[in-house]
Amino acid sequence: MTLLQIAEPGMSAAPHQHRLAAGIDLGTTNSLVATVKNGIAVCLSDEEGRALMPSIVHYRGDGGLDAGHAALGARVADPRNTIVSVKRFMGRGFADVAHIETMPYVFEETPGMLRLRTVQGSKSPVEISAEILRALRLRAEASLGGELAGAVITVPAYFDDAQRQATRDAARLAGLHVLRLLNEPTAAAVAYGLDNAVEGVYAVYDLGGGTFDLSILKLTRGVFEVLATNGDAALGGDDFDHRLYCWALDQARIAPPSAEDTRRLQMKAREVKELLSMSEEAPFRLRLGPGVSVDLTVSRAAFSEMTKPLVQKTLVPIRRALRDAGLSVRDIKGVVMVGGATRMPHIQRAVAAFFGQEPLTNLDPDKVVALGAAMQANVLAGNRKPGDGGWLLLDVIPLSLGLETMGGLSEKIVPRNATLPVARAQEFTTYKDGQTAMAFHVVQGERELVADCRSLARFELRGIPPMAAGAARIRVTFQVDADGLLSVSARETGTGVEASILVNPSYGLADSEIADMLRAGFERAGEDLAARNLREQQVEAGRLLEAVAQALAVDGGLLDAPERAAIDAAMARLRGLIDSPGDAPALAGGIAALARATEEFAARRMDRSIRAALAGQKIGEL
């Protein structure tokens, strides 16, 4: 894979060999899986032809589990063990979630990410999301007839590091190889932009069930460049339902309802809300417990009035994103509408009024994100046709990263809207003689006070060589990768000693917890973790060999005879390891050895392609 991609990034090694890849839209309300078949992105449906899968998981009393449509019925019958909108809990603590008091779950007030107590024990939102992802993976594998080589999972652009990490962990638990976390509005822009071959500056307005994103992108010759993104990770259709639910409780003058009735009322509220997108008036009629019923009528105008503050709330991120991009509404060529909640007429009117133009609603707001993710997954898996230059996504970090300094202030290290990947280094020194450790607190957000930002993690640096106070120079590097995920490294610059870092995520799972969950998952599914590891290594080794062979065929001339012989030897050894039914560590060693043997070769090839790029030879291909 390696060297090949350097020559023709993302091009398939053997044209006939198609790798199965999927795009997954893991939504608050609905989730979808899509793939590229014969060059066209399509959503994969279940046996009954349904593409949308409700993001619902039911833990049954008999130890079984239902996800998706099968869990719909249990929402009222068994609300405590039937989890809806779990995305709202990802990477969040108990105190962070709005309207938590109207939720029928038993929460555990654990430090960090909240947990739910179900009939099957304590569950993290990560495990619950993994069940949704697993169901989608199985759907895709059944439909495509093989194991997925990888998947692109979409996340709201405004998700912070903890929410992204939780999503990535969920995918791992679901047995998915994550090629990339992709921002939902960016995925929509890819699907829309490629389908319509548009150029210019576009805004994507994405209002789903529980999240709101606004991204501004510049589309030029196959490059999708995000100029700014903003949003609200806790605003969506659910909040419109909640307004209607509160209104109904108030109008009908009923006592605080039971968990079952709360569910009924919430489901009715959603139904009424959706009806009002089609008609001027809708009945809110419901029979609750013995002798209690609700019989109301809602007009579109009344609904629009009671939810006006929510609509206004979506305009704030638009203003901020425009300001950050240094643009005015006149610069926006089109507004792409995404997410089921953008079907509400008063949303469309407000957006049209703000931008002074009718928004673009000629695409399926439910599917466009999954389709864009599938297109990106296809490219990342290496399924491009020769000569297809592909496209480039340049995305940004949605919220600034900061370090806690004296007095509880946040000092910004990476500013919001910096293009990814990005790294910033900061130098620190010791304040005590012989000091060998140092602690940091990393936060995310725009506010000045640490207390007003999201706490991401506390890091502890250890192994600083003991020196006099102020003599050590510790360079700490904060790196955010293309998934928007942070990693931290540190070294003492005088001695070059690498300090070890102990990470304590504020709202995440520790690696050991994930490992335990993985093991439990495999046991339940009757799979053998070791066997799976070995299989993955074999696939990896095969890919590497194929890529090196391809690269040698094209660019063998860059090597002299001894260099070539060393690579050939490493290839032969790795081939031997694949064929002999060995163990995973030996195979991993062989893979690493071949990678090392080809490092210089890869560097030369990349140098050459960089020079070519600068000489303008590749620009035309973009």
Add this chain to the structure above:
Amino acid sequence: MSVNFSLDYFALFGLPRRFDIDEAELDRAWHALQAEVHPDRHVHLPGSERHRAMRGALRVNEAYATLKKPLSRARYLLDLAGVDADEIDNVAMASGFLIEQMEWREAVEEARAFGDVDALEQLALRLRMRVDEVTTLLAEQFDSRENREAAADTVRRLMFLDRLRCDIDDGLAALDD
């Protein structure tokens, strides 16, 4: 190295080392380089080579972020010339500019205190015009007169105007909701 780390940012993008650059050219060169080194192009590489590409992508983005904005570009040019803009002290600055600074500050603080969105937007507009004037001057000082001492002084003014823009933006952001 995937990207030649010994090259300065201008050379990295194949641009002449000047203050006045062709922004479209910078964008094009940035896109062309990222098309080679972006992590999306190297998803399947073994770790060591993904890291190599990642280092290149980080360097290219850092270079782009530095050259894109006039202020950071100017500071970088001074850096290359061994001049530290932070070291020039305020006393040396023209008193006319210090008075202008105070007037701006007062106007922004007043508009923020009154929550006057229109006034803030008006100030933002005026500030943009002022920044344009100062950048034109900078181009002259860097590119035609090659007077780095004078340029360093102008960079200090631009730094002040930039902080002012942040204040206005913060003020507007606070009034958004």
